[in-house]
Amino acid sequence: MDRRSFLRNSTIGAGAAAGAAALAAPAYAQGNRTLTMVTTWGRGLAGVHDSAQHVADSITAMTDGTLTVDLKAAGELVGAFEVFDAVTSGQADMYHGADYYFVGQHPGYAFFTSVPFGMTAQELANWYYHMGGHELHDELGQIFGLKSFLGGNTGAQAGGWFSKEINGPEDFQGLKFRMPGLGGEALGKMGASVQNIPGAEVYQALSSGAIDGTEWIGPWADEKAGFQEITKTYYTAGFHEPGAGLSVAVNRDVFDELSPAHQKIVEIASAEGHQWNLAQFLSENGAALERLQSAGVTLREFPDAVWSAMGAASQETLDQYMDDELFARIRESYNDSLRKSSEWIQKSEGTYRVQRDAYLNRG
Template structure:
């Protein structure tokens, strides 16, 4: 190739690059060519919750590694850009390109959001992931999120949560009447039918509210996160199971327009990195919760199961709320019809294989050195 011809072509290429940057096509062109793209992700969680907040950091780390450092995600904790409950709005408005959150925080906008995280007497972590990946759940939720200009991805799971901390023992449904409990969304609506007075309180304010008597109890996540917040000091009765969160799923949100600009290889990187973060979060909770529970009990926490009477009343109230919402919300009913069929089959299968095996393992512990 002649030198003059080479320089001419190089000049045209350089000019095209400048034009792409000036016309707003630079991000896509840069990604396709291996250049840098830099996004901001707003989390709904504080930094001290290293399992939940940490999932976004794990995601960002893998995006950078898989793109050879060309795709950078800057992770911001709740309050650094927007408060935790405003993550959906921030992604919709393109204040940030991405978010990491629990979709049931937006239950007030549309109860259908709750299916993306957890609903009372819903599926466990593995069952939910199975529904999303192979039961039509992701297609249904993508269709729903499209109405909100968001592309959703799996973003972690806490596993089955605990039933919360209470100042007094819960021996019957009667003990729930008038109880001021920090709980929200779908669970709050169900508990209202049982006489509970739901309270919406940010995580950082729960301890003080319990200490001052503003609330009588609070649910959070599970032993590892609960221990950090010190609830056992002011509300020692620790109940299980958290029937309203059989497997609380977290999600990554991407602004629909920003996602469309990405080259295919960067879209694949997002898919891969979100799945890694999804698996990593559950593994962390499974590894850390047993030791934290032992520590809590050693510190004075009184571990107790909800009475069957309470569980049965909660189940009945849950079915009422589902029927009421399905009757008035087409979005909700569309997802519910798929979800309930899958849940039924999963419950039968897990009850056969998993439960029988787990029951035997629990009643026949094999301790180190035995």
């Protein structure tokens, strides 16, 4: 018997028939409800805080205020990396964040943000909504008493900002670099001293020299964070997050108490927030990249030898968790979906884009 069933049955058994009847009445029938959402994002962080606020506002609007979401940014109730425990313990009702921050709870959570050399945003959506990803996210959440959904996406993230040019894999030796998730673990295998720092604290760490470089998101969010004020060396393509999903997770007891209509609204608001946020990032990045270049930022790409080293380190990182049965099943499902999605996308959209860009450049 699970924890919720035990508590429910114990309460009913101890009460009188009238008490049992009252308990059986849905909690949502007793009036309006406010849910506290905690986030891994500092208030005002471009794109990611917007995503959380958009989901919160959508839930409130679609329920006509009968279900109100009160958003608490990182540090306003709990710290950025404390939101998982806050929701599982019942201190807060739900969180919005990047699930790869919680690989310490289970390494399988990485797949629902991004893994190195993993899925683009479209490939992630294909897997999540049509090829078993959501069901596996739900299975993982059940272990911790969570009901989880995708609730945002940054699109492909940049390789990051560096205090020096990267000419080969050896340049990562001893490099103090901010990168969360399994991508960070892979860089560690390449010799980097990897730091996991909340987004709101990255600028100070970079400007003070506490770190030698950082990835954050992409041109728009990076420009808003002000990293171009500190260094002008920017790698535009990264191996670590080719389509980073953001998650909404609700305490499962809280979710079970909601009406079916309210449950569906949380699900729909999260899904719409995923697409809205992806479009937000992609619509802003191009112009922001031009502004960064105008501000003297030099755009670079990692050499092939660095990409090869990143690939080998990524494979080693993922392989080390394969003795966990759930991780292995998630990875198998993820890779199967990736193969099937990417083949068609490459043959159709990939070929088209090459030809379109060539035509436009000729014109």
